[in-house]
Amino acid sequence: MIRGAVAIFTRDFKKFLSNPFVIVMTLFMPVMYLLIFGNAMGGAIVHIPVGVVQDEPYITETPLYTAAVAELKDFHQPDKPPTFDVTVYTSEEVAKQALSQGRISAAVIFPSDVAADTTVRVYEDSSDYMVPTLIEGGVTASVAASGFPNPVFFNRIYGTVDYIMFFGVGVIVMAIFMTTMMGGAFALIRDRELGIIEGYLVTPVKRSSIILGTIGSTTVRAFLAGTIIFIFDVLITGVVIRQPEDFLLVLLVIFIASIGVTSLVVALASRFSTQQEYASVVAFFNLILFMTSGAFYPILGMPSWLQWIALINPEAYTVHALRSIILRGQGLAIIAPDLIALGIFSTLAIILGIVTYRRTLE
Amino acid sequence: MEHATDSGGPAGSLARGSAPEGDRIIRIQHVSKVFRERKRTVTAVDDVSFDVVAGEIFGLLGPNGAGKSTLIRILTTLISPTSGTAFVGPYQVARNDEEIRGIIGVCPQNSTLDVELTAYDNLVFYGRLLGVEERILPDRAMQLLETADLTDRAHMPVRTFSGGMKRKLEIVRAFLHRPQILFLDEPTIGLDPDSRWEVWLQIKRLNAEKTTIILTTHYMEEAEKLCQRIAFMDRGRLIALDTPENHKRAIPAGDLIEIGIEKMHDGLIPALMATGLIKSAEAKEHRVIISALNGSRVLPAIIAVFERFSMPMTSISIRSPTLEDVFIHLTGRKLDTGIGENSTGGRGQKP
Numbered sequence: 001m002i003r004g005a006v007a008i009f010t011r012d013f014k015k016f017l018s019n020p021f022v023i024v025m026t027l028f029m030p031v032m033y034l035l036i037f038g039n040a041m042g043g044a045i046v047h048i049p050v051g052v053v054q055d056e057p058y059i060t061e062t063p064l065y066t067a068a069v070a071e072l073k074d075f076h077q078p079d080k081p082p083t084f085d086v087t088v089y090t091s092e093e094v095a096k097q098a099l100s101q102g103r104i105s106a107a108v109i110f111p112s113d114v115a116a117d118t119t120v121r122v123y124e125d126s127s128d129y130m131v132p133t134l135i136e137g138g139v140t141a142s143v144a145a146s147g148f149p150n151p152v153f154f155n156r157i158y159g160t161v162d163y164i165m166f167f168g169v170g171v172i173v174m175a176i177f178m179t180t181m182m183g184g185a186f187a188l189i190r191d192r193e194l195g196i197i198e199g200y201l202v203t204p205v206k207r208s209s210i211i212l213g214t215i216g217s218t219t220v221r222a223f224l225a226g227t228i229i230f231i232f233d234v235l236i237t238g239v240v241i242r243q244p245e246d247f248l249l250v251l252l253v254i255f256i257a258s259i260g261v262t263s264l265v266v267a268l269a270s271r272f273s274t275q276q277e278y279a280s281v282v283a284f285f286n287l288i289l290f291m292t293s294g295a296f297y298p299i300l301g302m303p304s305w306l307q308w309i310a311l312i313n314p315e316a317y318t319v320h321a322l323r324s325i326i327l328r329g330q331g332l333a334i335i336a337p338d339l340i341a342l343g344i345f346s347t348l349a350i351i352l353g354i355v356t357y358r359r360t361l362e
Numbered sequence: 363m364e365h366a367t368d369s370g371g372p373a374g375s376l377a378r379g380s381a382p383e384g385d386r387i388i389r390i391q392h393v394s395k396v397f398r399e400r401k402r403t404v405t406a407v408d409d410v411s412f413d414v415v416a417g418e419i420f421g422l423l424g425p426n427g428a429g430k431s432t433l434i435r436i437l438t439t440l441i442s443p444t445s446g447t448a449f450v451g452p453y454q455v456a457r458n459d460e461e462i463r464g465i466i467g468v469c470p471q472n473s474t475l476d477v478e479l480t481a482y483d484n485l486v487f488y489g490r491l492l493g494v495e496e497r498i499l500p501d502r503a504m505q506l507l508e509t510a511d512l513t514d515r516a517h518m519p520v521r522t523f524s525g526g527m528k529r530k531l532e533i534v535r536a537f538l539h540r541p542q543i544l545f546l547d548e549p550t551i552g553l554d555p556d557s558r559w560e561v562w563l564q565i566k567r568l569n570a571e572k573t574t575i576i577l578t579t580h581y582m583e584e585a586e587k588l589c590q591r592i593a594f595m596d597r598g599r600l601i602a603l604d605t606p607e608n609h610k611r612a613i614p615a616g617d618l619i620e621i622g623i624e625k626m627h628d629g630l631i632p633a634l635m636a637t638g639l640i641k642s643a644e645a646k647e648h649r650v651i652i653s654a655l656n657g658s659r660v661l662p663a664i665i666a667v668f669e670r671f672s673m674p675m676t677s678i679s680i681r682s683p684t685l686e687d688v689f690i691h692l693t694g695r696k697l698d699t700g701i702g703e704n705s706t707g708g709r710g711q712k713p
Contacts, residue, residue: 191476199474202438203491204463 025280040291045301049104050084051095055112065110067146075138106135116149126156127327128298129166158328168233169322170295173315175229176222180262181282184218185269207361222258242329249325257318260346263353270356289315314345387574388414393446395432406432408598419569421589422578429598430578434547438468467536471547477521481531492539506534526557546577582685596693609688617657621650622677633667
């Protein structure tokens with residue numbers, strides 16, 4: 001019994017040692033989890049953009065305004081940078097516009113007189129996780145610290161957004177990634193291992209047809225998965241789709257993301273000959289892209305090196321675009337930068353995918 | 363034996379690569395393939411030239427690593443030759459690859475079936491890749507499944523098939539678009555005798571539809587049963603090309619007669635040689651092995667010698683030389699020893 005066990009043990013171990021790539025990845029992954037997961041989640045959210053306005057009729061800055069804004073600028077958690085980046089707006093209209101376009105997370109409107117019956121009005125973007133709570137705490141504390149009696153009134157402009165609604169959008173992106181990474185690409189590598197791809201090559205079918213068919217099938221699968229999870233999301237998390245255009249916009253975002261991720265995955269799958277190597281690389285990509293996408297936690301709360309990754313992370317743009325449409329009801333004008341970023345990513349990925357896959361077919 | 367056939371049908375009579383220009387469906391001229399891996403270079407195919415005649419079953423015979431599969435991969439456009447030219451039909455390899463792919467069917471050595479699909483779906487899928495018209499595709503698929511005796515299994519996943527069934531399916535799949543030329547790379551490797559026999563039958567059936575078939579094998583029996591002409595390859599080179607009969611005739615030793623004995627007599631061998639009918643004779647333990655050009659005709663004379671010495675014979679067998687013997691004669695090595703071993707041989711090496 002022992003002899004057989006030792007034989008199997010030796011064989012497994014020999015195989016494990018003969019693949020340095022997989023060894024490195026198995027040790028690398030937990031460390032990456034520590035660094036990325038540990039840093040991406042639960043960090044102090046700082047530099048929240050906030051706009052301040054003193055209401056009409058404007059004569060001169062009231063002591064309330066001066067004191068509270070100073071407090072707000074200075075507000076911070078122990079040993080952390082300031083919680084708020086304060087911008088001064090000249091009118092309520094302009095500040096609210098900036099808020100609805102997502103350039104600031106809250107607009108604080110100070111009344112023109114100091115009195116217990118004139119309220120400080122705060123309009124806040126309630127679609128983000130943690131951020132509304134921080135704004136509410138910060139503004140309340142700042143007004144109180146100013147020593148004036150004005151009450152504070154908060155208006156969550158997107159209603160109350162539960163964490164499940166916030167996170168649900170991220171799951172759509174996860175569905176796209178999972179379908180392509182796990183489903184499509186593994187099938188592609190297995191087809192190659194089994195020689196099925198070589199079988200294609202002796203038929204008159206064009207190389208471009210093989211590439212188009214491969215990328216096409218996986219893209220559609222990813223698109224369907226994303227769409228199904230989106231519908232699921234609507235049904236169970238309680239998000240509301242306000243108009244049919246929003247629904248179509250969501251599908252557009254899911255589609256562009258699907259084709260980009262699929263092409264990237266086809267390129268990766270072409271580079272790796274074994275499923276094992278591919279799996280370790282994909283696990284890494286999945287971790288870093290999903291964690292820095294803002295699906296779990298606001299990107300504002302991440303250290304700057306992760307924010308840089310988020311800046312080039314197509315998933316971050318997908319999450320932002322989807323949240324803009326689903327949680328905030330914003331239209332094409334707001335998500336245009338996201339779509340441009342996704343478009344650039346997808347175009348590059350398609351080129352990369354075609355070139356690398358084509359090379360494996362030659 | 364050398365004459366042209368007008369029919370273009372199975373042309374067992376064609377020998378030594380000569381045929382009218384129009385009947386040569388594959389022309390290979392000085393083709394070489396060199397693989398470079400870091401500093402090591404391997405010449406897998408070394409200056410090979412021959413023609414294949416339309417309608418024949420042509421065998422490429424040789425040990426593992428002889429370059430058969432590489433040559434097939436060149437002809438089926440999977441890799442391009444390092445030097446030399448090859449024509450498949452009217453098209454040149456590495457220049458008109460897409461046209462070539464349209465007139466050939468390929469059954470590679472390693473299965474390329476999708477085992478998760480059913481037999482029928484495999485055929486339909488491949489039919490689409492091969493450009494078979496959608497209108498006739500379902501009928502064509504069922505017809506081929508019938509050819510392969512797989513009708514009752516048509517809608518079962520290929521995963522559940524035996525090795526022989528998979529092989530038969532793969533061969534008919536290569537025939538979906540009625541190719542002019544069918545390449546079969548080791549079609550019966552790893553099959554049990556029954557399945558092998560069925561695959562042979564199927565190959566013959568396809569050949570009867572005027573398809574030229576090129577098969578590689580390292581089973582002599584297979585080449586002997588199926589092929590009208592056989593090319594021997596060894597270490598990348600073509601060492602002989604002829605009909606099976608002519609190959610065997612080229613062996614100087616002729617037939618082998620084995621006679622079992624109980625006790626050896628010293629005068630026997632000289633007496634046998636004295637008949638002038640045999641080429642050689644030697645005694646091995648309880649056997650006498652005699653080689654003669656026409657075994658069955660000289661046997662009575664040999665038996666007479668044994669009787670003269672009052673030696674009782676326990677057994678007699680006459681064996682015609684096999685292709686294995688031809689290969690040993692050509693290279694000095696056995697066919698299944700592979701390359702690199704026993705490299706001192708090589709008597710009678712033919713260009």
